[in-house]
Amino acid sequence: MSAPPIVEFRAVAKRFGEGPLVLDGVSFGAQRGDFVSIIGPSGCGKSTLLRLLAGLSPITAGELRVEGRTPEAAATDIAFVFQEPTLLPWLNVAHNVEIPQKLRGVPATERSATSHRVLDLVRLGEKARAYPRQLSGGQKMRVSIARALALAPKILLLDEPFGALDEMTRERLNEELLAIRQQEAWTAFFVTHSVAEAVFLSNRILVMSANPGRLHTEIAVPLPYPRTLETRLSPAFHELVARTSRLLRSVADGAA
Amino acid sequence: MLRTFLKIFLPAVTGAVVVAIWFGVNAGLSSDRRFLLPSPTAVLNAFIEHRATLAHAAWNTSQGALLGFGLAIAVSALTSYLLSLSPLVRSSLYPFLMALQLTPLPILAPICVIWVGAGLKSVALLTFVIAFFPLVVNTTQGLISTDRNLVELFGLYRASRWNQFMHLRVPAALPYFFTGLRIAATLAPIGAVVADMNAGSSAGDGGGLGFQAVIFSSQAKYPALFATAAATCILGFIFNAVVLALAWFALHHWHDSYERTDK
Ligand SMILES: Nc1ncnc2c1ncn2[C@@H]1O[C@H](COP(=O)(O)OP(=O)(O)OP(=O)(O)O)[C@@H](O)[C@H]1O
Ligand SMILES: [Mg+2]
Numbered sequence: 001m002s003a004p005p006i007v008e009f010r011a012v013a014k015r016f017g018e019g020p021l022v023l024d025g026v027s028f029g030a031q032r033g034d035f036v037s038i039i040g041p042s043g044c045g046k047s048t049l050l051r052l053l054a055g056l057s058p059i060t061a062g063e064l065r066v067e068g069r070t071p072e073a074a075a076t077d078i079a080f081v082f083q084e085p086t087l088l089p090w091l092n093v094a095h096n097v098e099i100p101q102k103l104r105g106v107p108a109t110e111r112s113a114t115s116h117r118v119l120d121l122v123r124l125g126e127k128a129r130a131y132p133r134q135l136s137g138g139q140k141m142r143v144s145i146a147r148a149l150a151l152a153p154k155i156l157l158l159d160e161p162f163g164a165l166d167e168m169t170r171e172r173l174n175e176e177l178l179a180i181r182q183q184e185a186w187t188a189f190f191v192t193h194s195v196a197e198a199v200f201l202s203n204r205i206l207v208m209s210a211n212p213g214r215l216h217t218e219i220a221v222p223l224p225y226p227r228t229l230e231t232r233l234s235p236a237f238h239e240l241v242a243r244t245s246r247l248l249r250s251v252a253d254g255a256a
Numbered sequence: 257m258l259r260t261f262l263k264i265f266l267p268a269v270t271g272a273v274v275v276a277i278w279f280g281v282n283a284g285l286s287s288d289r290r291f292l293l294p295s296p297t298a299v300l301n302a303f304i305e306h307r308a309t310l311a312h313a314a315w316n317t318s319q320g321a322l323l324g325f326g327l328a329i330a331v332s333a334l335t336s337y338l339l340s341l342s343p344l345v346r347s348s349l350y351p352f353l354m355a356l357q358l359t360p361l362p363i364l365a366p367i368c369v370i371w372v373g374a375g376l377k378s379v380a381l382l383t384f385v386i387a388f389f390p391l392v393v394n395t396t397q398g399l400i401s402t403d404r405n406l407v408e409l410f411g412l413y414r415a416s417r418w419n420q421f422m423h424l425r426v427p428a429a430l431p432y433f434f435t436g437l438r439i440a441a442t443l444a445p446i447g448a449v450v451a452d453m454n455a456g457s458s459a460g461d462g463g464g465l466g467f468q469a470v471i472f473s474s475q476a477k478y479p480a481l482f483a484t485a486a487a488t489c490i491l492g493f494i495f496n497a498v499v500l501a502l503a504w505f506a507l508h509h510w511h512d513s514y515e516r517t518d519k
Binding site for chain 2: 054056075080082084086088089090091092099100102103104131132133
């Protein structure tokens with residue numbers, strides 16, 4: 001038997017108030033170090049799944065365990081990167097990165113040591129004194145990722161973090177994200193609409209169907225890490241992208 | 257370079273044109289009607305002649321205006337906090353704040369005099385009334401308009417209500433607060449002068465610019481009346497300049513309204 005999963009969904013269901021079921025019968029386990037991408041038609045409940053995992057919203061039925069605890073109890077192990085960079089415009093980059101620690105009462109010297117470290121990780125060390133409005137979209141997103149890493153999370157949730165960026169920037173950031181993961185061993189849940197991005201980043205892809213949101217299929221991505229530009233050019237990569245795209249299309253058509 | 261030059265040059269040209277027209281109109285009036293618009297030199301001379309009186313009156317008015325303005329900032333900060341707590345609090349308090357703002361100053365003035373007596377206290381209280389409303393409306397709006405994504409972020413960090421208020425809602429409300437402050441800074445000196453005309457007192461040399469205007473007018477010293485108007489303007493300019501400087505200091509690092517458009 002393998003180690004106990006770091007995250008486990010057992011027949012999880014979710015509805016908001018008296019509304020229809022948004023998620024139904026969602027079951028899966030993630031192992032420590034997994035990079036799980038979640039794809040599916042718009043409105044199928046991907047963001048909701050992450051929000052349940054972050055303890056931002058309660059589950060309606062079933063069971064959800066994070067390291068054997070409820071998501072609420074495991075909150076300090078989890079960091080979330082939203083689609084928007086959500087930086088505080090009145091704080092400079094370093095202070096933005098320090099805000100989660102500041103809210104937890106971490107002393108200033110320790111905070112600035114952390115912000116140095118994580119800003120170097122995202123290669124923005126020289127922008128520490130800049131204000132968010134002076135940054136490009138990609139740089140803002142890197143600050144947002146650095147801020148998430150500042151709490152040394154065990155689990156990193158990312159909800160379409162690169163959705164608003166151009167293709168080139170997105171690919172660069174994908175590579176950087178994997179490079180950071182070499183140094184920081186978190187487990188990732190990554191929501192995206194880009195099949196190529198999902199294949200490039202993850203070792204597992206969960207394909208969801210809509211109305212209500214269910215796990216349709218899981219696709220394993222056996223490409224070896226570290227992944228580079230060569231990975232993107234390899235036939236195995238293209239074959240996986242094609243297979244996943246076809247599956248996603250059939251799921252979307254099935255729902256329509 | 258050219259931009260900086262134009263920024264100084266154009267207002268100077270406007271000023272020169274206004275003064276020229278002023279001279280022209282004055283010269284065009286028949287001598288028995290010239291009192292309607294004293295010439296710029298007559299006003300300047302009156303200003304110099306009465307400078308001690310005017311400075312003293314301006315000082316008295318400034319005290320009233322500053323006291324009222326400061327009180328308005330403090331009370332509006334507290335009130336805005338209360339109003340930001342729930343829509344219910346807002347709907348139950350707004351009509352009465354409105355009523356306060358809609359009652360004209362000359363009607364409130366005698367009421368103030370009954371309560372706290374004529375003079376500085378009344379002037380400060382009336383200035384408070386006029387400066388309070390724009391401050392409270394804008395600051396409250398700022399406190400309740402916090403970006404929902406940022407509120408969600410703070411929820412993710414399990415930030416306490418207090419931390420959310422201090423580290424998120426207050427800084428996010430600053431631009432709104434300064435909008436209110438700029439309006440209040442325009443109203444406060446005017447309010448103080450009008451209050452002084454209606455509830456001022458010259459007892460103990462306490463008369464302000466409003467009081468002085470009434471005196472000059474009754475004595476038919478028209479150039480001095482115009483000089484008093486100029487003194488009021490200068491006071492207003494100082495108030496506004498200080499507030500603009502404060503706003504710049506607090507916001508220029510980060511707020512889009514201070515974005516430089518030149519390359
Ligand atoms: N707070 C909420 N209250 C009520 N319904 C909600 C709430 N949040 C999400 N929903 C509903 O749940 C469903 C799933 O939403 P969710 O945002 O999880 O979808 P998604 O898969 O992330 O979509 P997208 O790809 O467009 O981001 C939608 O039908 C949405 O209307
Ligand atoms: Mg979503």
